[in-house]
Amino acid sequence: xxxxxxxxxALRRDLIALLGEKGVVDDSETLSxxxxxxxxxxxxxxxxxxxxxxxxxVSRAVALCAEAGVPLVPQGGNTGLVAxxxxxxxxxxxxxxxxxxxxxxxxxxxxYSITVEAGxxxxxxxxxxxxxxxxxxxxxxxxxxxxxxxxxxxNAGGIHVLRYGNARDLVLGLEVVLPDGRVWDxxxxxxxxxxxxxxxxxxxxxxxxxxxxxAATLKLFPRPRETAVAFIAxxxxxxxxxxxxxxREASGDRVAAFELIPRIGLDFALRHVNGIEDPxxxxxxxxVLTELASGQADGSLRPVLEDLLASACEDGLVIDAALxxxxxxxxxxxxxxxxxxxxxxxxxxxxxxxxxxxxxxVPSFLDQALTLVKEMVPGIRPVPFGHLGDGxxxxxxxxxxxxxxxxxxxxxDEVNHAVHSLxxxxxxxxxxxxxxxxxxxxxxxxxxxxxxxxxxxxxxAALDPKNLMNPGKVVPR
Amino acid sequence: xxxxxxxxxALRRDLIALLGEKGVVDDSETLSxxxxxxxxxxxxxxxxxxxxxxxxxVSRAVALCAEAGVPLVPQGGNTGLVAxxxxxxxxxxxxxxxxxxxxxxxxxxxxYSITVEAGxxxxxxxxxxxxxxxxxxxxxxxxxxxxxxxxxxxNAGGIHVLRYGNARDLVLGLEVVLPDGRVWDxxxxxxxxxxxxxxxxxxxxxxxxxxxxxAATLKLFPRPRETAVAFIAxxxxxxxxxxxxxxREASGDRVAAFELIPRIGLDFALRHVNGIEDPxxxxxxxxVLTELASGQADGSLRPVLEDLLASACEDGLVIDAALxxxxxxxxxxxxxxxxxxxxxxxxxxxxxxxxxxxxxxVPSFLDQALTLVKEMVPGIRPVPFGHLGDGxxxxxxxxxxxxxxxxxxxxxDEVNHAVHSLxxxxxxxxxxxxxxxxxxxxxxxxxxxxxxxxxxxxxxAALDPKNLMNPGKVVPR
Numbered sequence: 001x002x003x004x005x006x007x008x009x010a011l012r013r014d015l016i017a018l019l020g021e022k023g024v025v026d027d028s029e030t031l032s033x034x035x036x037x038x039x040x041x042x043x044x045x046x047x048x049x050x051x052x053x054x055x056x057x058v059s060r061a062v063a064l065c066a067e068a069g070v071p072l073v074p075q076g077g078n079t080g081l082v083a084x085x086x087x088x089x090x091x092x093x094x095x096x097x098x099x100x101x102x103x104x105x106x107x108x109x110x111x112y113s114i115t116v117e118a119g120x121x122x123x124x125x126x127x128x129x130x131x132x133x134x135x136x137x138x139x140x141x142x143x144x145x146x147x148x149x150x151x152x153x154x155n156a157g158g159i160h161v162l163r164y165g166n167a168r169d170l171v172l173g174l175e176v177v178l179p180d181g182r183v184w185d186x187x188x189x190x191x192x193x194x195x196x197x198x199x200x201x202x203x204x205x206x207x208x209x210x211x212x213x214x215a216a217t218l219k220l221f222p223r224p225r226e227t228a229v230a231f232i233a234x235x236x237x238x239x240x241x242x243x244x245x246x247x248r249e250a251s252g253d254r255v256a257a258f259e260l261i262p263r264i265g266l267d268f269a270l271r272h273v274n275g276i277e278d279p280x281x282x283x284x285x286x287x288v289l290t291e292l293a294s295g296q297a298d299g300s301l302r303p304v305l306e307d308l309l310a311s312a313c314e315d316g317l318v319i320d321a322a323l324x325x326x327x328x329x330x331x332x333x334x335x336x337x338x339x340x341x342x343x344x345x346x347x348x349x350x351x352x353x354x355x356x357x358x359x360x361x362v363p364s365f366l367d368q369a370l371t372l373v374k375e376m377v378p379g380i381r382p383v384p385f386g387h388l389g390d391g392x393x394x395x396x397x398x399x400x401x402x403x404x405x406x407x408x409x410x411x412x413d414e415v416n417h418a419v420h421s422l423x424x425x426x427x428x429x430x431x432x433x434x435x436x437x438x439x440x441x442x443x444x445x446x447x448x449x450x451x452x453x454x455x456x457x458x459x460x461a462a463l464d465p466k467n468l469m470n471p472g473k474v475v476p477r
Numbered sequence: 478x479x480x481x482x483x484x485x486x487a488l489r490r491d492l493i494a495l496l497g498e499k500g501v502v503d504d505s506e507t508l509s510x511x512x513x514x515x516x517x518x519x520x521x522x523x524x525x526x527x528x529x530x531x532x533x534x535v536s537r538a539v540a541l542c543a544e545a546g547v548p549l550v551p552q553g554g555n556t557g558l559v560a561x562x563x564x565x566x567x568x569x570x571x572x573x574x575x576x577x578x579x580x581x582x583x584x585x586x587x588x589y590s591i592t593v594e595a596g597x598x599x600x601x602x603x604x605x606x607x608x609x610x611x612x613x614x615x616x617x618x619x620x621x622x623x624x625x626x627x628x629x630x631x632n633a634g635g636i637h638v639l640r641y642g643n644a645r646d647l648v649l650g651l652e653v654v655l656p657d658g659r660v661w662d663x664x665x666x667x668x669x670x671x672x673x674x675x676x677x678x679x680x681x682x683x684x685x686x687x688x689x690x691x692a693a694t695l696k697l698f699p700r701p702r703e704t705a706v707a708f709i710a711x712x713x714x715x716x717x718x719x720x721x722x723x724x725r726e727a728s729g730d731r732v733a734a735f736e737l738i739p740r741i742g743l744d745f746a747l748r749h750v751n752g753i754e755d756p757x758x759x760x761x762x763x764x765v766l767t768e769l770a771s772g773q774a775d776g777s778l779r780p781v782l783e784d785l786l787a788s789a790c791e792d793g794l795v796i797d798a799a800l801x802x803x804x805x806x807x808x809x810x811x812x813x814x815x816x817x818x819x820x821x822x823x824x825x826x827x828x829x830x831x832x833x834x835x836x837x838x839v840p841s842f843l844d845q846a847l848t849l850v851k852e853m854v855p856g857i858r859p860v861p862f863g864h865l866g867d868g869x870x871x872x873x874x875x876x877x878x879x880x881x882x883x884x885x886x887x888x889x890d891e892v893n894h895a896v897h898s899l900x901x902x903x904x905x906x907x908x909x910x911x912x913x914x915x916x917x918x919x920x921x922x923x924x925x926x927x928x929x930x931x932x933x934x935x936x937x938a939a940l941d942p943k944n945l946m947n948p949g950k951v952v953p954r
Binding site: 108110111154155157161162165166168169178182183184185186188189190191192193194195196197198199201202204205206210221222225241245248249251252253254294295296298300304356357358359360387390391392427428429430431432433434435436440444447448449451452453455456458459461462463474475 | 585587588631632634638639642643645646655659660661662663665666667668669670671672673674675676678679681682683687698699702718722725726728729730731771772773775777781833834835836837864867868869904905906907908909910911912913917921924925926928929930932933935936938939940951952
């Protein structure tokens with residue numbers, strides 16, 4: 001809770017002296033969008049937001065807040081989906097936005113590494129790599145506005161995890177400002193360094209509760225020279241899982257993406273988003289959008305995909321398929337995948353889940369979960385889609401067409417809890433990608449082993465003994 | 478130091494009651510090999526060694542020791558190279574050997590995962606994967622005797638890091654017995670799970686100082702269907718680095734291994750190891766042993782390698798090369814790489830380093846380091862070899878032929894420190910693969926930022942407040 005004795009006026013003066021007038025924002029109209037989460041479910045409060053320009057300013061600002069006993073909430077692009085960057089009224093926390101820190105500090109194509117500041121927009125990092133004929137493979141829907149610091153703090157996933165791993169797998173080193181303001185310089189481009197505990201992994205996925213990531217050295221990869229994309233009508237989720245195994249084998253493990261799409265998702269996209277076309281002649285219940293990628297431009301991928309689909313068709317896994325003939329068509333297929341996310345916004349309230357189960361359990365999960373939610377809410381319109389290749393389904397449920405939106409959304413926790421129980425029984429996770437933030441703290445405590453919660457609390461206490469860094473997020477108070 | 482009030486007799490009785498007579502070893506002859514490190518430079522002491530059969534026994538044994546205030550030193554295959562598993566006299570620690578815990582608990586080819594107990598020999602894990610047409614890619618010299626628990630505790634590297642990453646990158650989940658005996662069940666086969674801090678990364682590379690890894694769920698991969706191996710005489714280290722970049726590009730990033738070998742290493746192997754032949758007609762100063770691997774058996778790799786070598790030859794990077802015509806020849810090339818390690822044992826004292834620098838700095842490092850050591854010890858015979866693809870050079874220095882072995886080895890710390898200073902100046906690591914153990918604790922403190930040491934000490938204090946788990950290793954007391 002806000003320390004009663006905290007002198008916010010003195011702190012504000014000190015921060016203005018440090019950052020300049022434009023570095024401290026307290027105008028409520030300007031602040032408003034920074035205080036709301038991406039889905040509009042939470043609205044926070046802060047005495048002021050600060051916008052440091054570099055690591056030194058972050059360090060000194062954090063030190064000032066720490067001395068004043070005032071907590072901080074770090075924020076990047078504010079595209080998070082679990083209210084992890086929302087400052088809650090009871091904390092009296094200063095919001096610290098990293099958006100001004102957007103420099104690329106170093107780019108080394110020979111060593112396949114790039115060092116960027118936390119406020120770099122993800123798309124900019126992708127483009128900086130592309131400019132030197134390298135690939136930074138992290139790719140997700142929000143990439144035009146999310147910032148790399150936030151991506152690392154939440155261990156973002158995205159569409160390429162199957163091939164390149166999560167954000168965690170793409171980091172060589174970090175620079176972090178600790179809760180007392182001291183700067184840990186853990187930046188390194190080394191691939192092999194066993195000189196003590198690998199501390200960066202606490203801050204990656206730490207959601208800003210242990211320190212503020214200010215810069216990172218990231219891994220780059222050779223660019224794919226050839227891709228083959230297909231939009232495939234599959235017999236069902238089990239067929240999709242089989243098809244994935246065949247695709248990995250047939251392509252020499254060159255499957256870069258493998259996304260599940262239900263018919264209703266395509267319908268929503270067709271209905272509400274411009275420029276969407278159904279790639280196939282007839283209507284089908286389940287689709288897979290897959291992309292193979294190769295480091296060699298030898299024309300070998302397309303025949304691989306064609307043969308794969310032909311034999312899968314003979315075996316009844318695949319009903320129909322469209323192979324992208326060129327990049328424009330490939331982009332059109334991906335537009336459907338983005339469109340189904342957009343389209344849901346126009347179909348009333350949506351109760352959402354971000355769950356994962358072992359890949360082989362996805363068909364069973366969908367079967368049981370769909371039955372469950374249809375019983376709980378007759379007329380519910382499920383839109384389960386996502387990263388089938390990692391077992392990560394965004395199990396989103398649009399309201400019955402005639403339901404009252406608020407009443408429907410009022411059942412969010414009840415439905416979540418039922419679905420989560422099923423997920424955990426199947427050995428899955430209640431938050432595959434999005435993190436815990438504020439939104440899932442209580443739910444996580446219901447499912448996670450108490451010992452593990454205790455271990456997290458010990459680590460938190462060790463690095464942030466005064467609980468000044470994003471209090472109330474991730475780890476129960 | 479050994480708690481003066483510790484009642485070892487009572488503890489021993491309790492442990493025999495728990496583990497049975499054969500679970501507790503105090504016969505000095507039997508104990509002897511377990512008390513020495515792999516290189517014979519350290520010899521430890523323990524009141525007794527315990528050998529639990531399963532996680533439950535580990536848990537209870539650790540709890541008993543914790544209650545008695547007696548520290549523990551965990552040990553796997555005892556192949557470590559920094560005395561990390563040697564129990565030192567002053568600690569009065571019980572040695573806990575995991576070798577009996579060698580079950581494969583689960584194998585899931587569809588999900589590409591395997592769950593094994595800590596005492597499984599690495600080669601057994603590789604073979605279990607092979608039996609279901611999968612690959613577990615961790616591969617190092619000691620694989621016939623090292624145990625997976627130790628590999629994970631030390632974040633082992635090996636020859637395939639370039640392609641598959643370190644041990645850290647191969648772990649999906651861990652089961653760990655904490656310093657108070659409680660069991661953290663973090664086993665999971667999920668690829669995506671953002672439900673709190675990623676605690677496994679503290680134990681991986683933690684070298685047994687935060688808890689004892691008892692089981693792990695590991696990632697499997699599709700097996701390569703085709704490999705192409707070549708033994709190449711290169712113009713020098715700089716040419717080797719260029720060749721690596723070309724190889725990654727030309728092969729679509731399918732370089733699985735890229736090892737640097739100096740002439741003297743080949744000579745040592747020829748001189749001392751059976752069945753070694755020089756693959757090339759003439760003598761050269763520097764060699765690269767490389768392996769490309771593809772998931773597809775389409776005959777495409779060999780032409781890629783041939784073309785690569787042909788153009789590298791035209792450009793003066795490559796002087797001569799032998800492509801393995803079949804698996805037997807490929808194995809013979811790899812035998813040279815193993816032979817040069819063996820061969821050094823017969824050439825007197827060897828002062829060793831396990832360093833890494835950014836790949837692009839390897840030529841500069843070798844240049845400067847070789848000059849440096851030749852000045853320090855006239856007649857020294859350097860044998861720098863290793864994982865060039867990761868910037869990790871085992872910079873081993875055989876004594877001058879006429880030198881006194883003990884006098885030479887007496888200069889170990891002096892030479893190490895000079896080389897390490899150079900490495901750190903180049904942005905490198907003083908322990909690329911082997912870890913800190915006991916051997917490099919003091920040296921690490923000289924080079925690592927005090928803040929980072931402090932952070933490690935805080936984490937250690939948080940999870941092992943009584944300093945019972947492998948005291949004196951990794952983190953300065």
